[in-house]
Amino acid sequence: MIELKxxxxxxxxxGFKVGRxxxxxxxxxxxxxxxxxxxxxxxxxxYVFTPENHDVDPIVLDQFDGTLVDRRVDYTxxxxxxxxVGHSSAKSNxxxxxxxxxxxxxxxxxxxxxxxLAGHCSRFLQDSKLEVKNAKRIFEIWxxxxxxxxxxxxxxxxxxxxxxxxxxxxxxLNNQEGRIGxxxxxGKYQGRGVGKQLIAELLDYGHKQELNRMRVTxxxxxxxxxxxxxxxxxxxxxxxxxxxxxx
Numbered sequence: 445m446i447e448l449k450x451x452x453x454x455x456x457x458x459g460f461k462v463g464r465x466x467x468x469x470x471x472x473x474x475x476x477x478x479x480x481x482x483x484x485x486x487x488x489x490x491y492v493f494t495p496e497n498h499d500v501d502p503i504v505l506d507q508f509d510g511t512l513v514d515r516r517v518d519y520t521x522x523x524x525x526x527x528x529v530g531h532s533s534a535k536s537n538x539x540x541x542x543x544x545x546x547x548x549x550x551x552x553x554x555x556x557x558x559x560x561l562a563g564h565c566s567r568f569l570q571d572s573k574l575e576v577k578n579a580k581r582i583f584e585i586w587x588x589x590x591x592x593x594x595x596x597x598x599x600x601x602x603x604x605x606x607x608x609x610x611x612x613x614x615x616x617l618n619n620q621e622g623r624i625g626x627x628x629x630x631g632k633y634q635g636r637g638v639g640k641q642l643i644a645e646l647l648d649y650g651h652k653q654e655l656n657r658m659r660v661t662x663x664x665x666x667x668x669x670x671x672x673x674x675x676x677x678x679x680x681x682x683x684x685x686x687x688x689x690x691x
Contacts, residue, residue, distance in 0.1 A: 446471045448478050460488040469498040479508045483691045496683035514567035514686040515664030519678035520657050523650050543645040546599040551591035558612045559587030562626035565666040571688050590614045597625050602638045611638040622650045624660035643676045
């Protein structure tokens with residue numbers, strides 16, 4: 445049964461009532477009824493997720509001030525059948541970076557910057573109706589938790605030849621599956637293969653942990669990230685349309 449789900453964390457963070465609706469393709473006819481219910485229940489913002497190729501009618505978007513803010517792309521890579529070719533090729537880059545597992549501890553300003561940078565294409569930062577500081581704060585909170593490993597994520601850092609941080613990635617393990625959370629590279633290091641080396645290290649780590657697969661999610665608008673994952677051997681599992689309705 446399709447339902448309107450309240451989101452307590454989002455509501456507290458933004459300071460108004462937020463909910464979400466997950467629709468299958470044949471449930472689009474129920475969307476107007478759900479949005480009317482949300483409006484009557486004093487929801488100010490509702491996230492609506494629909495499968496690829498099941499777009500919301502423009503009339504409904506206009507009626508309820510809705511906008512397509514993201515096409516979320518979910519990837520997976522089968523580690524059981526994947527080779528370590530990506531890792532060795534990453535190590536052949538002309539400019540080398542050292543990848544280290546960061547010790548647990550409070551996030552510093554640079555790590556916070558990298559956390560926000562990882563979300564630069566997120567739906568929260570693409571929605572002009574959300575305050576930028578609140579949107580960025582979501583990713584600061586995320587990396588703060590990752591730095592302390594309170595959310596189950598570990599942080600990997602890419603260091604240049606002088607030991608300066610060039611980029612970072614987070615990863616969590618759940619049974620036989622790994623999930624990449626955030627990944628970003630500071631501007632002056634972009635285009636030097638840092639992201640490729642981070643991914644290669646994550647996959648190598650997955651092999652050593654004897655994981656079955658590695659998963660990652662990114663935004664369709666983040667072209668560089670999508671290209672990075674495809675080149676590393678990841679396959680698209682699903683694409684999900686994400687709408688924000690302001691009621």
